[in-house]
Each structure stands twice: as structure tokens, then as C-alpha cells.
Amino acid sequence: MAERFEIVEKALLKMLEEKKYAGLRDILLVMNPSDIAELFYGLEEQRIPLLFRLLPKNKAAETFVEMEPDAQELLIRSFSDNELKEIVDELYVDDAADLVEEMPANVVKRILRQADPEMRRSINQILRYPENSAGSIMTTEYVTLRPNMTVEEAILRIRRQGVDKETIYTCYVTHDRTLVGLVTVKDLLLAQDDEMRISEIMLTNLISVTTHTDQEEVARMFSKYNFLALPVVDGENRMVGIVTFDDAMDVIEEEATEDMEIMGGMLPSEKTYLKSSAFELFKNRIPWLMLLMVSATFTGLIITAFEGALAAQVALTAFIPMLMGTGGNSGSQSSVTVIRALSLDELEAGDVLQVLWKELRTAILCGMALAVVCFAKIWLVDRMLFGNSDVTLMVDLVVCLALAVTVVVAKIVGCLLPIGAKVLKLDPAVMASPFITTIVDALSLLVYFLFAKSLLGV
């Protein structure tokens, strides 16, 4: 699929170079706007306006929406006022709002000047809602019906108004601007009688969100209820917009990316990887690295405190990385699982005892299995194969006991910290591997040295 597209891409760029504009236009006519937008990516700057002007009128706006902000800005600067107006008029309000959010102030002014008053009002309304709220991703273009309309009148209204609406398939029934019901086009088409009133066939057990609902919760509702669109109301239950499934899909992907970034010990990024500069990556990555490096002072202190023990039994040092590594991995397994379950609403803070009991049993199984294999491995490989006579039976025993206890401690810490974060209204994803590893490192060293002290008497 992807390879086939690259072949087409190369051919088209060659046609552009060779000025075969007529042929190029014919092909653009049947291409999908998302695919056309990809053509612009990597195109030399001076060719961007040229290729864009070749687009059929009805595809220009849709393609524009799918383009990268850099290319959009370049195009807007090269547009005449008339050209800009043509594009802006064709945009859906939520796309126009996205655009305005991305552009520098002087470009924004030009866009708003070209937008018609109604569009300008809608854009401003959306821009005033907090970032990541339902208000910020909604569109104000939806079909409204009145309760006393007949099915036939409703269909007629959709036919008249539908062209400019982002979705016509779910229509909202309002009374004095208050949301009272919804009707799908399917209901309308399948209605037995064209003279039935909307109030008779509309659904009244509505699920709606407010403008301030977090976009993550909105997305979660889409994946739970399989809606095409979700109505957004203000504090007085007055209908102000809709969120459509395609925006919810984007949110689901964004939120998963954000969780992964946080779990990897980074600040969430605004841009895609290839668009981020090395300095931006540095800024997102250095805070956690710095914090975790400094907090590793504790592990250093523990080792310094037991320096005597390590000097007396030199073999003990060699197993430190294995112990800390296995502890860290065990802890991050639990934390990743719990964090994901929390973010999918499969788990709540109230389930903490159930989680603890499950993790405890899992940890004991893992700890025992690892300890047994580790015991055999140390004896067979380190002692017999490599002939390291410092590795006595007692040393082997200390390592494996410490390993088993470390795994249990790590899994308990790994499952409790994300739930604790949730209770404190923090993002559980912060409590992922890097954070937990630092804590588990210190704990595993303590366990190790305590076993060494009591069993080896060092």
C-alpha cells in the first residue's frame, strides 16, 4: 500500500518538474485529499504554491486542512486575499480554529479578516475554551431540528442545510436552544410514516458532554458507545456544538502517545518526532534525566554504607546490575499494566486491594521461578563454567533470596504508585518505569545487603 503510493508520488513530482500540468490536474482530480497533502511534504518551498494552485477547487480546502502547519503558513503568505477567502469559506469551523491556533499572530489576523462574520464568531468561541477540553475540539456546524417538525420536513431541512455541516447523520432536536433529543438519518429514512413528528421518534435518553469535559473522557465515551457524534452543551444544557468520531479517534491516538512519552520519562511533545528539533527533544527529555540522576544519590549512599561488606565478599558486586535490572523490569511490568488499565477506565482507585492481592500472587510466582533458575545459573555458569571460586553456595543463596524478595517489593511498588497518583489527581503515567526503577534500585540494594549481612556475616 505505502510502497504503491510512493511510486505514484515520484511520478507526480516528476510531472510537476516537467510542467505537465494538464495531466497532473487529471490525476489530482481522483486523488484523496490526505494523499495529496502528503505530496507537499518534502516539496521545495517555491513549488508548494504552484502545486496547490493546480488542485481542483473542491479539493483545495480539504487538502489544505491535511497539510503540515509550515506548508499552510507558506501558502497563506503567498495567497491573494481572494484566494485566502475561498479557502477559509470552505473550511469547517473546527478545522479553521485548529488552523488559527497553529499560525503566528499576523497570519491569524489575515485569516480572521477573510472569514465571514459567522465563521469568525464561531472560531473565536472555540478558541476561548481551555486546551484539551470538549469545547476546543468541537465544531459548531451541525443540523438542528425542532420537536414539532414532521419526518418529511426534517428531511427537507437536512437537504437544504446539509452541505455545510460536518455530519448530517445525527441531527439534534432543540427547543429554545436547549437540547431535548436526537434523531439519526437512519431513523428518518426508516420511519414508517413521513407525517410522524420528530418528537415521536427522537431519542431522549441523551448522552452529552459540557464544553469543559476533558477530551480524554470524550474519547473514552466514543469508544464505549460507538457514537458518530456527541453533543456538547454549556452550563445551562444549551446545545453549543458537536464532537465527531474522527476527532475522537485523533484524541485516542494523541492520548496514547502522550501516555507512552510520559511513561518513557519525557514531557509530552507538541510536534511529531521528525518535526521536533534536537533542542526541543532535549528540553522534553532532560528534566526527568536530571531528577532521576540526582535521586540516584540514595543508591550511591547505600553502596557506600555497605562498602565493607562488598570488600569482604568481592563476588557480591558482580550481581548488583542483575538484581537492580530484574527488580526494575518487574516493577515496570506492574506499573505499565496498572497505568494502562487506569487510563482505559478498566480499573479504579477503589480496586486497590484486588490489585494488590493479584500482584502479590503474581510476584511470588515470578520471584520463585526467577530465584530457582538464577540459583542454578549462578552455580552452573559463574561457579562451574567460569570457575569463580568467590561464588560460594552461601553467596548464591543470598543473591537468589534477595532476587525473590526484590521482585515482590518491586511489583508491590509498581502497582501501588500509579493508583496513589490517581488518588492524588496526578497523572498515573508519571509513575512508570524510570521513576519506579529509581525507587526499586534503592530497595533492592537494601534487601541485598541485609541478606548479605545476616547470612554471610559481612
Add this chain to the structure above:
Amino acid sequence: MAERFEIVEKALLKMLEEKKYAGLRDILLVMNPSDIAELFYGLEEQRIPLLFRLLPKNKAAETFVEMEPDAQELLIRSFSDNELKEIVDELYVDDAADLVEEMPANVVKRILRQADPEMRRSINQILRYPENSAGSIMTTEYVTLRPNMTVEEAILRIRRQGVDKETIYTCYVTHDRTLVGLVTVKDLLLAQDDEMRISEIMLTNLISVTTHTDQEEVARMFSKYNFLALPVVDGENRMVGIVTFDDAMDVIEEEATEDMEIMGGMLPSEKTYLKSSAFELFKNRIPWLMLLMVSATFTGLIITAFEGALAAQVALTAFIPMLMGTGGNSGSQSSVTVIRALSLDELEAGDVLQVLWKELRTAILCGMALAVVCFAKIWLVDRMLFGNSDVTLMVDLVVCLALAVTVVVAKIVGCLLPIGAKVLKLDPAVMASPFITTIVDALSLLVYFLFAKSLLGV
């Protein structure tokens, strides 16, 4: 939102207990099937069939689909043949296929016996496609139109056939079973003239997938093109089914969960966290723990090889956890970012040089910043505050140089391994933190001891 639902839930379960069935039925009448399904979760087993029989007929099947497999199985066993037939007849084919996949063999036999022959054929067809393929998530219930129909005839056909179809909003135009175009209900409703032929208004630049396309690629296409549904064709371009946006949304979430699990060093799980037994969690987690523990033999060997150096400069041991930890965190930052970008198709294996150059510059920035702060911290905290006289200026220098080099090495390894996995057609997510940490642990120790040997002469 969630809390409000819990209050309703408690009230309803109380009504069930007190046998206020009439009132309960009235409330169920206006509730959403997904929410009703949640009522069953945690209900005592003997009450499940009781509550289910209170459901209005038109909601029973939809609610059934949303329920947990355990409760579904329990219900099917308690159903009479007639009751089972009523439910099965109402199911969409893809939901029925999901059900058949989850149930034990004797229950499956009963379901297939009650399904009408057409449904049975469709279920069997879907079940034959490989897991995670477009064929396995598609439904065979969609509206087909002929190219020579008029708009009016098409609308009539939708009105007649639409009730049983999973979506009516995108209709597929076929000729001799071959897919030749698509028409949306919006196009039909907004068509200027009811006498126009479908062939005149249909879209012919179709994007379709084959039954064997991976579901991840299918989901990716949904989030790229914002489709409501995507047609699925067989090897001869004959239309065999559609995938709808709600299934794609589930796939996006599933795939993100799977990636996180793999990145956390686990085998992907089939069940949600609370439904998994401790033994199942153990089975998913132990393979990577075992592998990584055994491969930590290398770090042990490196330490053993440099035992003399550590004995000569006891202060060196204390910084091992900090070095390995920072290296591991640096590496996992890069690998997580690259893995996610690869899985979102923002990055391809061909971009490797660009990635390498970006990571190299980021790593040098991170490495330098960390080394400077670390140098000051060691001198101020370990030397001056804790008065550890073993920590000489040279030891401090060795630690910080090793730290800077380790960060660079870790980030290079972290970005290259996932891309390498992609080239080898492996899942890049396997190359995440746990795997990379083990490699970086060994490399950071080597770097550390080499600096120690050359600068401290130990």
C-alpha cells in the same frame, strides 16, 4: 459522570432485590445498552438471567453484545432455544462471530444451530480469516447499490434493506459483485435530481483493503482518511464486507495497549487486567524477566573482570547504579519515541540517518548537561557534604565523562534497535526499555571501567 452512574447502578440493583420489576423495566427502557451491560458486571450469578429477561425486546441483543463473555455464556446456558434464537437473529454478523470465537465448543454448537442459514454462512466465513486481519473484524451486512439505479431507487432500497445493516450511511456500488464505487447517504440526500443515476454521482477513486490486510493498517487508514466504513475485497476485487469506524477505534486502543505491554517487557494479554488471573499474568511476564535476568550475566562478567579496579578505588562502585540508571533512562526515551513514531507511520526505516543525526545532537546536549550537573553534585554532596574522601577530583571526572559517553551510546542504541527491528519485519516495540536497558547496562559499565583504567590507572 462516572459517579453519577454508580448512584443509578446502586438504585437499580436495590430495585431488583426488592422485586420492583415494573419500575425497573421503565428505567431500562431509556438506558443505553452499554450502561445496562455494566449493571450485570458484579451481579450475583443467579440474578443475571432475571435482570436480562426484564430488558425491553429491542435492547436485549444490543446489551448482550456489550456484556462480558462469562455473563454471556451463563445467559446462553440458561436460555431456552427460542430465547437464544431471538437474540442471535438480532445480532450483527461481526458481533455474532466475536461471540462464537469467545464461547466454548458446546455453546458454539447451540448458537450456530439457532442462527438462520445465511447468518451461519456469514459467521463461518468471518471465522476462517486469520486473527487480526481485516476479514476477522469485518461485517458482511452493508448496503449494495447497482450503478444504473436512480437516486430515488437507491433511497428506496436503503429504506427497505437498512434495518438489518450495520451502517447505511456509506453504500457500495457493485457490478458482478466487483466493487466499482461508493455513494454516501449525504450524496443521495443532497443530489439535485432524484432521477440521476448512481453511476453519475458515485465516487470511483476507492480506497479498500483485502480480507488479509492487518487490522493495525486498517485502523491507521481510518485515522488518516476519517472514513465511516472501509470496504473489504477479496483477491479478485469482489466486495466481501466492510469494517466500520467503531471497530477501528477498538483496534486503535487495543494496538496501543499491546504496544505498551510489549514495551513494558510483557507478552500481550488477551484479557483485561482485572479479568486476568495471577497465573496468566505470571505467564505473560516471566519470559522476558527470565531472558533479561540470564542476559545480565554479561554485566556480571564485566564487573568480575574489573574487580581489581573496583578494589583499588572503592568509591567507583557507589556510582554504578546512577550510571546504569541514567543510561537506561536515556536509551528508553529514544526507543519509546522512535517506536511510537514508527507505529503511527510518522517514521520509516528509510529515515534512519535523519533519526541518527537528531538523536546524536540531542544526546550530546543531554550528556553535557548531565555531566556538568553530576560533576558539581558529586563534589558538593558526596565529597563536601558527606565528607567521602575517596571521591577525588579524578574519580569525579571519570564518573562524569563515563556518564556523558553512556548517554550518547544509550540514545544511539535506543533509536537504532527499533528501526533495525522494523527492517527485519519484527515488532519494534520489542526493542523497548527492558531490552535496551540490558544492553546499555553492559555498555555503560565497559565505558566506565575503560575511563577508570586510563585516567586512574587502576
